[in-house]
Amino acid sequence: MKVSDSDRTILRMLQANSRERLETIAMDTGLSVATVQRRIRNMKANGTIMAETALINPKSVGYAMTFLIFVELEHERIDQIDAFRRKAKAESQVQQCYYVTGESDFALIALARNMEDYEQLTHRLFFNDSNVKRFRTSVVMDRTKVGMDVPLG
Known part of the structure; x- marks a missing residue:
């Protein structure tokens, strides 16, 4: 277009x-x-404008922590990849989910109220899924730049 x-x-x-x-x-x-x-x-x-949303400060509604999570699947069959995609989309604490190349299969950005809340999220997403081989987590120390703006030149 x-x-x-x-x-x-x-x-x-x-x-x-x-x-x-x-x-x-x-x-x-x-x-x-x-x-x-x-x-x-x-x-x-035509899908150029995908949605109109309000940008909400997570801390103001109780989500004090942000995490970057890298997920490696045991098997990469299309049905299993699609199953993980559906699970990530359905989880309200997952803000973004990317199917990626490299050491990991997926990269997620997720929110949690505290570490206990994050632990519960990991059980729902990873520990109860036999196709998740491993996941690595980084805790976000500061949200330096947040946005979804596309450079328009």
């Missing part, structure tokens, strides 16, 4: 504030409000 300069401006503005007024976007792009609205609708329909 080709993304025009106007579309990049629209996307840049929506990444900064997903509730930006159509009139403001129209003024910055030089397009009409109707055209901006149509382009946003099309970008949602």
